[in-house]
Amino acid sequence: MGVFTAADEERQRGVRRMKTIATGALALMATVFVLAKWAQSAGAGSWTGYVAAAAEAGMVGALADWFAVTALFRHPMGLPIPHTAIIPTKKDQLGRSLGDFVGENFLSGEVVRSRLSAVGIGSRLGAWLAEPDHAERVTAELATALRGALAVLRDSDVQAVVGEAITRRADAQEIAPGLGTMLEKVVADGGHRRIVDLVCVRAAEWLEVHSDSVMDAVTGGAPGWTPRFVDRKVGERVYRELLRFVTEMRDMPDHPARGAVDRFLSDFAHDLQTGQETRERVERLKREVLGRGEVQDLIASAWNAVRTMIVAAAEDERSELRVRARAALLSLGARMAADGRLQGKVDGWVEGAAVYVVTTYRDEITSLITETVAGWDAEHTSKKIEAHIGRDLQFIRINGTVVGSLAGLAIYTVARFFGV
Template sequence: MPGLTGLADEEGKRRRLVRMKIVATGFLVGAAIVWIVFLVWERNGGPAFTGFVRAAAEAGMVGAFADWFAVTALFRHPLGLKIPHTAIIPRKKDQLGESLSDFVGENFLSVPVVSDKLRSARIANRVGAWLSRQENAERVTAEAATVVRGAVAVLRDDEVQAVIEQTVTRRVVAQQWGPPMGRLLEGVLDDGSHRKVVDLICDRAYDWVRTNHDTVMALVSKQAPSWSPRFVDGLIGDRLYAEALSFAWAVKSDQDHPLRKAIDRFLTSFAGDLQHEPETIARVEAIKAQLLAHPDVQGLISRAWATGKAMILDAAEDPSSELRLRVTDGVTRFGQRMVLDEGLREKVDSWVVDAAAYVVTRYAPEITALISDTVKRWDGPETSRKIELQVGRDLQFIRINGTVVGALAGLIIYTVGELVVG
């Protein structure tokens, strides 16, 4: 549709140009008719005023011809005659392109001009006011979601998955697990966070012992000699069960129980071994290698991109997703902050100015070269036609003004001559 609109607009300009050419030519033809009529009338004894009219019409024709020549010479050779210094635009289009390029570079793409314009525009304040409106923040989020969906769709799954596998595997394999785990465990022990885990284990151990009397009895009976009487096994089992239950309760209820302190000492020693003891570090590395080689872990890594991709696409597609809502809220709050926070506005405006200055300083020659290079690629006659479509209609007024001004000048000159001679 933009192409059809452009063609229709060009055709409209062409029709308006043709109409103005007809009007300007009509003034020339009208002046010629008046000149012929009053010339004949004057030579056949017409009244005195015929000379004045004839002189005005004659000068009007001269002005009309002169301005027609001047206007036509800009775009083509008048009457097809290759008169020097005509068809200026087709012949000089490369120089015009370079001059236009230099003009734009000096007057528009200079750092002071761009910086002053951007500072006066108060971009941060305008952007902040625009973003602070809910509908605009939702629009920004929707556009960002479209970009994300497009980017995800463009990426090839096999290549992304290969990168993820290589990156994850390489980083995990290269990094020793022992020292970081030791430091983490050491930090947990220092702030006492492990005690909740120990409490949970002690509680579960006591509950298990309390509810598994039969299991204890069966174990005693199984381990007892075959010649041992059953009632003796029962007494021993009950005694062992009571001792185990009492021990489990003591560990559960006494925070300073020796077993608890032993656990703390073991964990502290283990944290140190993970960081400094080579044998322990080597055993952790062996466990790491076995873990990474496990089929389930490999399958999890291979499915990582597919899972992540599905989550991203679902969140980006659904306007009511938590991700979209959070992004919209963040955009709105950022816009409100830019409106209220003068320091932030000044910082954003400074970033914009600095970025524009960097682009102008670094890329202004390339930008202006685009103008001159584009003009150089244009065909001469086609360039002339395009420019004439844009400004040719206004140039026809030069021809009309030339006819009128020429007629007035001719009338004044003829009148002065008559007065002086008469």
């Protein structure tokens, strides 16, 4: 047990005061007994016998209770009398008994389930959550816990876990068939045509602006023995044909090239689903992409962005996250307060969880009590316990003195009545 606190010192002073009073009562009985016997020997009258009997019995009661109270904490008068100093010498046994008592009477499944069933947690929790102030309080506590959890987590650890999870999930599942199915549906719905339109428009605009680049590319690849003007003519012809082809493809929805693109994408979608070679190439490409540092950096940046967004939303009382959480709690509270079936489910969940905990970890909980008591210093434990309950125990001594004297007086009176 820990060192004496200021409260313990105050309790100890109270114990000493009560000890003084109890000892004073014993001294008073002894004084009265001596005076009564002196008066009796002096022929003061029959009343002295009554007083002496009461005082004598009061002393006996006081001494007996002093012995009993003292024997709890130490050997009376320092004598190693058997079955004394009970708390210091039986501390470990008391700890085991206390642990067994708690386990049998407080940590049994029947007791826990009966108590929780009587409480009605579902209805009480529902009524409590249905109050806006309470829902706001829970939302604030959840936001604080969320911020704390995100602050404790190390970015490198989270990034490693997320990256590893994504990589493992991607490795475990072949993506080519899924891509093929998606591409097949996109082509069937004509969703790719906007992309083709955009490519054609951008290609036509680029050719109109960069005609010199096209002709330079053509002339640059021509043989060195052809005349320059011939190369120039060929470049111009190639440029015009390219521009015409792209323009027609842009302006004609039924252009043959568009149909060729449709057939190519359809065939590619089919190969992704059934072509073994195509599927193996996609898998190799997938592994190469996932293994690149840029992808891992993307995962890291995504986690940082998500964390920043969540923290900001948790801190802002008007954020959509907290508004929705508050509304969800209020709605849940209202349902729990009014829906008996939901209350029964909540009660069942709580009771089941509590019973599981106490039945599974009962030995660990009781061993905690036993080991804690066993680790206490015997003398210090005795003083600590005495400081807490010693004042009440001193009342036992006082009561023993009073009751003993009354009992002695009654016995003496009865004996005198019958002439004993």
